[in-house]
Amino acid sequence: MYIIYFLAYMTIGFGISALVFYWALKNGQFRDQKRAAYLPLLHDTKTCPVPIRRIHRIEAIVLITMACLGLLTSASVLVISLIRMP
Numbered sequence: 791m792y793i794i795y796f797l798a799y800m801t802i803g804f805g806i807s808a809l810v811f812y813w814a815l816k817n818g819q820f821r822d823q824k825r826a827a828y829l830p831l832l833h834d835t836k837t838c839p840v841p842i843r844r845i846h847r848i849e850a851i852v853l854i855t856m857a858c859l860g861l862l863t864s865a866s867v868l869v870i871s872l873i874r875m876p
Contacts, residue, residue, distance in 0.1 A: 792871040799867045806856065 814820065 792874055795867050795870055799863060802863065803860070806860070810856075
């Protein structure tokens, strides 16, 4: 009986994952893979802090909200499946 909840949970999780992956592709997160391998080896002492823009704050809030909703959904699926257990 709990298979319906599990399928809904998996479908929602897959949809959210696909949206996040599309966002990462659109913003160029996977463009320069070779450069990323050498970043820990660079010794840059002239790094200055980057000011946080409003869009970065909004992205952080959205990601934290999505993580909390994911944990809440996982907990609710677990509770519902335990309650409906014969």
